Amino acid sequence: MKPAAARETIRRLWDDSILPVLCDYVRIPCKSPAFDAEWEARGELERALELAAGWCRALPLPGIAVDIVRRPGFAPLMVVEVAGDESRPVLCYGHLDKQPEMEGWSESGPWQPSVRDGKLYGRGAADDGYALFSFLAALVALHEQGISHGRVLILIEMCEESGSDGLAEYIGHLAPRIGAPQLVLVLDAGCGNYEQFWCTTSLRGLAGGNLTVRMLRAGVHSGDAGGIVPSTFHITRRLLQRLEDDAGAVQGDAFHVPIPRQRAAEAAQAAAVLGGDVYAKFPFTAGAGPLGHDPAQLILNRTWRPALEVTGAEGLPPIAAAGNVLRPFTRCKLSLRLPPTCDSAAAASALKHLLEREPPYGAGVAFEPELAADGWDAPRHPGWLRDSLERNSRAFFGKPAVFMGEGGSIPFMAMLGARFPEAKFVVGGVLGPHSNAHGPDEFLHLDMAAKVTACIAGVLADQEAA
Numbered sequence: 444m445k446p447a448a449a450r451e452t453i454r455r456l457w458d459d460s461i462l463p464v465l466c467d468y469v470r471i472p473c474k475s476p477a478f479d480a481e482w483e484a485r486g487e488l489e490r491a492l493e494l495a496a497g498w499c500r501a502l503p504l505p506g507i508a509v510d511i512v513r514r515p516g517f518a519p520l521m522v523v524e525v526a527g528d529e530s531r532p533v534l535c536y537g538h539l540d541k542q543p544e545m546e547g548w549s550e551s552g553p554w555q556p557s558v559r560d561g562k563l564y565g566r567g568a569a570d571d572g573y574a575l576f577s578f579l580a581a582l583v584a585l586h587e588q589g590i591s592h593g594r595v596l597i598l599i600e601m602c603e604e605s606g607s608d609g610l611a612e613y614i615g616h617l618a619p620r621i622g623a624p625q626l627v628l629v630l631d632a633g634c635g636n637y638e639q640f641w642c643t644t645s646l647r648g649l650a651g652g653n654l655t656v657r658m659l660r661a662g663v664h665s666g667d668a669g670g671i672v673p674s675t676f677h678i679t680r681r682l683l684q685r686l687e688d689d690a691g692a693v694q695g696d697a698f699h700v701p702i703p704r705q706r707a708a709e710a711a712q713a714a715a716v717l718g719g720d721v722y723a724k725f726p727f728t729a730g731a732g733p734l735g736h737d738p739a740q741l742i743l744n745r746t747w748r749p750a751l752e753v754t755g756a757e758g759l760p761p762i763a764a765a766g767n768v769l770r771p772f773t774r775c776k777l778s779l780r781l782p783p784t785c786d787s788a789a790a791a792s793a794l795k796h797l798l799e800r801e802p803p804y805g806a807g808v809a810f811e812p813e814l815a816a817d818g819w820d821a822p823r824h825p826g827w828l829r830d831s832l833e834r835n836s837r838a839f840f841g842k843p844a845v846f847m848g849e850g851g852s853i854p855f856m857a858m859l860g861a862r863f864p865e866a867k868f869v870v871g872g873v874l875g876p877h878s879n880a881h882g883p884d885e886f887l888h889l890d891m892a893a894k895v896t897a898c899i900a901g902v903l904a905d906q907e908a909a
């Protein structure tokens with residue numbers, strides 16, 4: 444692939460065609476089904492699909508076929524197929540459903556596209572509206588240079604922000620068309636900066652649930668009972684200490700995995716690129732700082748180690764309504780991030796056992812597990828793919844690609860990984876510093892998006908048959 448010509452084609456497509464269609468897309472309040480019980484009647488998801496399908500059909504790309512697939516009980520799914528070499532099939536993934544509005548937009552609102560400073564502001568442009576258009580722009584760039592590529596099947600989901608409810612059903616339904624992809628390209632992830640290609644190599648899993656500690660049938664005067672009746676807050680603290688030490692590190696074999704040497708080396712490389720930005724991006728209050736200052740260790744903390752947060756509580760009145768009472772119970776919602784290859788179901792039952800065994804003072808202690816989700820560790824990249832990512836990042840960004848895990852989860856990745864064990868994955872994205880997907884002022888960094896598109900074109904051009 445000639446990089447200069449590819450850059451030119453992709454720039455032109457982004458400026459003349461993709462940016463306008465993304466502006467139209469931002470205007471559609473196509474919230475994911477979980478955030479709009481009336482989504483079917485409202486038809487906004489259908490409008491977004493029609494907009495995207497119309498754009499695809501007008502594209503000068505021979506061998507393109509666009510279908511909207513529907514399975515009862517699920518939001519529809521768009522399938523775009525581009526004919527190519529059958530010996531190296533490619534599966535691409537993106538989604539067009541959106542997060543809800545959120546408050547706090549500063550200039551334009553969530554449904555008003557606004558280009559400022561090289562960024563397209565508006566809900567859904569970066570998460571994940573651009574993905575479909577990027578994949579197809581990459582293919583147009585190859586087509587213009589007469590470069591062959593594998594047969595490409597692009598799946599565009601309308602339910603990602605609701606936990607990819609129907610994706611397994613659709614993938615099962617489409618199994619004969621999907622076949623056994625050699626390469627899976629996903630554009631729905633983060634990036635550490637806007638200066639190079641970031642390849643996500645792992646995602647964390649999650650175990651969570653509600654911990655209830657009960658001591659009394661009703662609250663009593665704390666002056667009367669304090670010193671006789673144990674506080675449920677004190678007991679909750681002691682129970683959480685079984686899980687987390689004074690330094691904030693989660694203890695217990697069930698919640699840890701050995702960190703692969705390659706992943707530790709990649710974390711060190713990413714740390715060299717990011718330095719203090721690993722923690723500086725968070726809105727610390729004056730004087731507050733991170734758990735440590737070694738960027739490589741912080742990256743491993745965030746990607747390959749467990750981390751606990753208490754995300755909610757009950758049994759505690761708001762301060763204005765708090766009297767001197769010894770409260771009858773304390774209830775906490777626990778969210779435990781898990782390393783990529785940790786068995787989340789085993790972790791959840793270990794957590795239950797750890798918290799419920801030998802309750803102090805015979806307190807009523809119950810842990811009800813809620814969700815458990817496995818993380819994902821990318822299969823090792825073959826030489827051609829790693830070289831291709833490196834070379835294309837240098838060609839289009841002038842800097843090498845960076846390989847790093849993500850601290851969050853993408854619910855469908857574990858499922859795709861399990862379903863296509865032979866496939867190699869490139870998981871990239873544009874959700875970098877301050878892009879604020881899910882929050883106010885979400886933006887798409889337009890230069891980043893065009894360069895990521897060019898890198899995807901490069902990878903498709905370089906793909907070798909397995």
Ligand SMILES: [Zn+2]
Nearest residue numbers: 570571603631
């Ligand atoms: Zn997304």
